[in-house]
Amino acid sequence: MGNTATLPEQQLAKKTSGNTPAYAAQDAKAPLAPFSIARREPGPTDVQIEILFCGVCHSDLHTARNEWANAVYPVVPGHEIVGRVTKIGKDVKKFKQGDYAAVGCMVDSDRTCPECKDDLENYCDNVIITYNSPDKHLGGMTYGGYSKQIVVDEHFVLRVPDTKNLAGVAPLLCAGITTYSPLHHWKVGKGQKVGIVGLGDLGHMGLKLAHAMGAKVTLFTTSPGKTEDAKRLGADEVVISKDPEAMAKLNGTFDFILDTVSANHDINALLNLLKRDGSLVLVGAPEKPMEVAAFSLIPKRRHFSGSMIGGIKETQEMLDFCAKHGITSDVEIIPIQKINEAYERLLKSDVKYRFVIDMASLK
């Protein structure tokens, strides 16, 4: 396949490791198409990775189509990256050539703020995300994992403890850590009753993880057709969230609820499910503000919070936890040439539960 587009001029001037094949969106309306990008030569603490698999997150589509109004084109999406180390800088300690390695949503941060010092780079005000962030090395913007290789500082590169199903590991780098982090932070475990709301990609990871942590897990879904699959994935019970009677019966019985819903929904019906001191954590990001009734929170001292991906240390813990419990994402592997079709199917929720690009298809 020809990479017909040209490199941005500012990047040609810098030291790079040559032309890397990639797929990019050139504007909000254009389908993703072949494109050549520059990657830097590894510096002393950098790891160069040949990308083997890259998950397809809904954020990729949001950015490629400029739905968050912050895209700087060309956009090369992809932040669920698994591959093999091809080169390391002289000071790299964690990796050697040939190791499997992974990269998630972040590639740098300021490393000095209180968040970074607490291993929570995901909350650093100066975090550099894997694509569509300013690239301090080459100028322009960072390019993500829909490409053949990437160069990342070793601090932001994860070890892959289980290499049997690399495609299934890729989505752990976003969907996995986004659900693991709140479950872990709020100390979900044995003896607790946990609700997962919405069975999409995040929800399916939430079910697997909460179940492996030992909790009794209930899926709240708007889709009765998902009941069997939810049970296979680790739900002890499935409740249709649009059935007010079924919901009311469970009021005051949950220790923790993880809400992965991407659209506006009745948050008070969910808050009422919590016990005294129970917590509801939002990871799903509906567009519009939600109306929270004071009396959904006050009577039982309930907590209502949010959570965003997870820090690097915690991401490694999550990968180790998943390896120990045999957890990977359910995936549908596609060649990169099908990416535009995959985006259309993603919009119809026609995937169980994550598309993953086999990068061998990108020549």
Ligand code: NAP
């Ligand atoms: P997804 O696969 O589309 O799943 C979302 C699920 O929400 C759907 O499968 C559906 O589940 C439920 N849902 C959709 N519309 C609904 C409605 N109108 N009312 C009630 N339920 C509805 O999306 P995803 O990839 O899991 O992502 C979920 C959300 O997390 C997105 O908003 C995404 O932007 C966000 N996200 C956040 C972070 C973070 O760091 N916080 C990271 C990644 C993604 P049922 O059919 O089971 O009801």
Ligand code: ZN
């Ligand atoms: Zn993502």
